Amino acid sequence: MFLQTTPDTSGYMIAGYVLSFLVIGIYVASIYIRNRNLKQDLETLQSLQAEKPKKK
Amino acid sequence: MQPRPIALKILDVVSIILLAVSAYLALVFAPTELVMGDVQRVFYFHIGTAWVGLLGFVLAAIAGIAYLATKNMMWDRFEVAAVEVSTVFFFITIALGSIWARPIWGTWWTWDPRLTTAAITELIYVAYFMLRQGIEEPEKRARFGAVYTLLGGLSAPITFMSIRLAQSRTIHPVVIGVQNAEAKGDFGMTPDMRVAFFFALFAFTVVFIDFMWHRLRLANMQEKAEQLKLKASM
Numbered sequence A: 001m002f003l004q005t006t007p008d009t010s011g012y013m014i015a016g017y018v019l020s021f022l023v024i025g026i027y028v029a030s031i032y033i034r035n036r037n038l039k040q041d042l043e044t045l046q047s048l049q050a051e052k053p054k055k056k
Numbered sequence B: 001m002q003p004r005p006i007a008l009k010i011l012d013v014v015s016i017i018l019l020a021v022s023a024y025l026a027l028v029f030a031p032t033e034l035v036m037g038d039v040q041r042v043f044y045f046h047i048g049t050a051w052v053g054l055l056g057f058v059l060a061a062i063a064g065i066a067y068l069a070t071k072n073m074m075w076d077r078f079e080v081a082a083v084e085v086s087t088v089f090f091f092i093t094i095a096l097g098s099i100w101a102r103p104i105w106g107t108w109w110t111w112d113p114r115l116t117t118a119a120i121t122e123l124i125y126v127a128y129f130m131l132r133q134g135i136e137e138p139e140k141r142a143r144f145g146a147v148y149t150l151l152g153g154l155s156a157p158i159t160f161m162s163i164r165l166a167q168s169r170t171i172h173p174v175v176i177g178v179q180n181a182e183a184k185g186d187f188g189m190t191p192d193m194r195v196a197f198f199f200a201l202f203a204f205t206v207v208f209i210d211f212m213w214h215r216l217r218l219a220n221m222q223e224k225a226e227q228l229k230l231k232a233s234m
Helices: A010-055 B006-029 B038-070 B073-105 B113-133 B138-152 B155-165 B191-233
Strands: none
Touching (some): B038 B191, B073 B138
8 A cells, every 4th residue: 555666767867878878979079079179270271480581 | 271289189088088987987886975965966067067178268368368458359269169178068057956956955946146247257158159249340359259258257266266165155065175164065085085076077078178178170161261261262
């Protein structure tokens, strides 16, 4: 009479953990992409800087 | 362009391992809560992300004070990094809370004091990035950011205290401190649950430090690129 069955809420749990790892993964990817783009920008700028004195 | 330091590479690996162990403790090691079922397991990541989210907002406010006192741009870069990393983690906190609330409260969202203050906090820091982008002059942008995060930082303790100060008006459970009689979805932690809980706090603290380090390196590269662009335009 007083026994209560544990509800099956595993779908919500899975959704929660999938979402957590997805958001963390997207953020890691965003840091990686921004880092790669900035490295390319810096290389271009540094090569421009190196070319400048040669023109003079 | 400095290569990634060995210490940071080690921290990356340690962060991944800690996150995996934390997920194992939450999903397998900790016992199933009998009344709520498996959805209660989102609690470990919910609290872990909330802790580092609010920690970063407080650190950003401290960095804001340090910038105003010293005018050193390093503090501005630290502030931006802390706000960005914390905004990501705090978004996970709110999303997990909403997923938990659906089967326990019967709704995805309710304007409870805790949920309201958390949503306001997140929106304050989303607006921070939008407003910063509108200011071109670096010193002016840094000064604005410092004052903004200093005032915005007040939302962190308000969010933390909201369920403790407004106990008669909130249904959000209180984990640390005096439990709320009005709370729906409250539970007592078993020793194994405590292990998963404290490990999650530790794991997310390490992951937060790792993300902060990466974000600061990115900010330093941005600064260098801006200086080179200025030189090139002269």
